[in-house]
Amino acid sequence: MEKNVIFGINGPVITVKGSTEFKMMEMVHVGRENLVGEIIGITDEFTTIQVYEETTGLRPGDPVTGTGNPMNVLLGPGILDNIFDGIERPLKAIEEESGAFISRGSQVNSLDDKKKWNVSVKVKAGDKLSGGQIYAVLPETEIIEHRLMVPPALSGEVVEVKPDGEYTLFDTVAVIKDDLGVEHNLTLCQKWPIRTSRPIAERLSTNIPLITGQRVIDTMFPIAKGGAAAIPGGFGTGKTMTQHQLAKWCDADIIVYVGCGERGNEMSQVLEEFSELVDPKSGRPMTDRTVLIANTSNMPVAAREASIYTGITLAEYYRDMGYDVAIMADSTSRWAEALREISGRLEEMPAEEGFPAYLPSRLAEFYERAGRVKTLCDCNGSVTIIGAVSPQGSDFSEPVTQNTKRFTRCFWALDKSLAYARHYPAINWMDSYSEYFNDIDPWFNENIGPEFVEYRTRISALLQEESSLMEIVKLIGADVLPDDQKLIIEIARIIRVGFLQQNAFHSDDTYVPLEKQMNMMKVILHLYDRSKEVVAKEIPISKLLSLGLFEKLNKMKYDIPNSKPEMFADYIREIDEKINRIL
């Protein structure tokens, strides 16, 4: 006679009657196929469980067994270059087990326990270790060294170490005795509950930018390492493209890409592209530094809710080793919708638009897990969160966008009309903002040059002016404007077409180093300054425009290779020559 059995079933939510032994957030196995579930509600009468897999065919009376542990993930070598579903089950292994369609109750180990890793042990018997300290390292991929850390709650004295050599995931490489005299085996892996953030020594200020090679982001709205950014945009505005570009090019050591309730074909595209793409720094495929979490929109909704936490936990684990990690969550709205869906099944009282009242606190919890920190092993590491938001009806006033805005300091608003005109990245320069300027401007001054910040300020002022001029143009046409204002419109056009717009499919333009970004701004502003002289002498602007300089600058992003910054001097010279001629 089994003790805990299913009583009721409603979509992905099941109830068990009269049980007292389950804990909140405990992971359970449901039914004869051992589907994975989590306890989400307990009353003296009913225990409520959300099931991470399809519940078709479950019957009342089927067994429910507890695991005693909260929902957790296995952390160890083999995470990189892998693709998981929302609860860290490896999709490649599932494919081998059940073919192209995902079957239920799969009992595949999260990480490969057969593979041998070449471990070098870094401690010796008698060493005192505390939680988070490194006891061994191994090369996980060609470029990433995996550092094995003592689980945060554990500390004590090393009593035994194994020699360097090849070990599998669950082999013991060291034994540690805690203060109570209990011995613990240290293997190559550890578990961590996904809804709890991993402990750190202290938070550091976010004063280093995450360099992405995307001009509109790096110059206009930069994000710091350890920061959080939101990319809201209606469908077709290029959220996913922007996320892909950032995942490919940003200068983080590790990328965690969470496809949360998005398209299956997109995930296969990421898989294909990333394995073909070569990381410019290491010459190795991008997949060597990437983890993918794919919980597509047709996969179970409860696992979609968990996928975000799984992703951030993996990110924190690598951060603790001292890496800079960037996590792309595409899309957090799907995650919020999963919350809403489950909340509805639980018949909770809805707040705005049917979302549960705890939506803001959940979002806050998630974004607070970003940060640049001093880790327990005394390294510096960071987790940067870049979350896509898919506002309903492209309306930024909806709850998910609004609440996300409160917890992120960078807001890259994607704009439908820009996307319609195929201006990509369609980041609207009037609606977007970054609050990291004060934190990271000193870094720019020191590493790129003090002009960088100055140029940015001038560029955004010009765009600002153009925007107010366009109001007039929309009413009475451009012809009536005086020449100095026409000039602003022409220069702003170069800024928009030649600078902000960036071609992700062009071999040079897809990633632009900061120096080139600065030089491009310099040339554009130089043209502006010289043109002002022309206008001041009351020479008609048409004469200026006929010099061909404006067209030339529009195309300089393609014409000047990233490797030839010296060509910018030629541009400045050409501008001077041609303008001197008409002055």
Place this chain on the structure above:
Amino acid sequence: MLIDYVGVKEINGSLIVIDGVKGVSNEEIVDIRLDDGTVRQGRVVQIEGERIVVQVFEGTRNISLVNTKTRLTGHPMEQALSPEIIGRVLDGAGRPIDGLGDIFPLKKMNINGTPINPVSRVYPTNYINTGISTIDTLMTLIRGQKLPIFSGSGMKHNDLAVQIVRQAKISGATEDNFCVVFAAMGVQKDVAEYFRKSFEDSGVLSHVVMLLNLSNDPIIERTLTPRCALTIAEYLAFELDMHVLVIMTDITSYAEALREFSSSKGEIPGRKGYPGYLYSDLASLYERAGMIKGHSGSVTQIPILTMPNDDITHPIPDLTGYITEGQITLDRTLQGQGYYPPVSVLPSLSRLMKDGIGEGFTRADHQPLANQLFASYAKVIDARSLASVIGEEELSPIDKKYIEFGKLFETRFINQGFYENRDISESLDLGWELLSTLPRNELDRIDDELLDKYYKG
């Protein structure tokens, strides 16, 4: 052991509640026999101990608390499948209604399907030539894609769908391995008839599986229709290695059926009364398009939806757009001006296009040309809105050029005959011809090399 449960406890809309049921499984199908001898089918949607909630597909009319006997069938909703299904006409729940007898099933599959493992998917890169300039050039349809048509009542989405079916050239598809699965949800009889007749005229009827849930058919059955259709499509594509084009019309009726079901179940409504799980539900349909490793077949979906009040931000088109890989949007003004197909190019998009066009697929100039056409046409719209304020006469010369370009673009590029089949290079050349009416320095999306080759201004 088969037990008949007599009577029901509660009737609410299309739902009935039965008490004292033992051994039932979630989503199980039940047979409900009325005392006049008719049999209806239902699906278990909720279980609470021995109390179960059953959704009756044919509706609950004539059911009383005492006149039914309900029997569990022991399995979830399944679709009978065999190669003979091609050419048949089925009802909304996948049962034959063409009088040719039952389908002898070689296989039965759960209509809910199972999600395709993302690592098993093949990223679609082969384009489908539809012979329609706007679609081929600006929002190329790719084999294995899901590309909906966003339309409105009274617009020519049906004609467009028929023209696509008639002209579509799928690479790798021949007479023998191409077929169409057509699912009608809540459409009128004459619309269904129009499709049948058009398939017949274009000689594809013997390759079509039709599922018809007409507007007067039971609403709950409508929630099954696309699932049955996609189960058939998956069977044909991944077991028989065929290239399947799935046309589903009208998704709006489907979503409304879902809303009706949800509200009778007493669920907490989300936006506009649609259930909170509308996104996941639609995704469970659309995500069944694609190709998988080890099979040469493909499922390409063209769902049609009529946007209520032509509003693209309405939850149905909105959520659809977030799941599908782009959209073909139709525009009432264009249709009013007599252009066919009235494709509104700016809000239309194909996300998979970039990897299925260009050198080796269509032509090297395809992508830059498409970008430029989009960018230039966006300027046409700006110029027009300016003209509506200050009058066309007052426009600057360049804006006038754009107005002219816009006119040409609409009359020659967008506008095309119902029987006109343009091949891809014809469409691309036409695009260049139109762009050549603009000054060369306005074409800022194309590099000089291509301009030298194709620009004839």
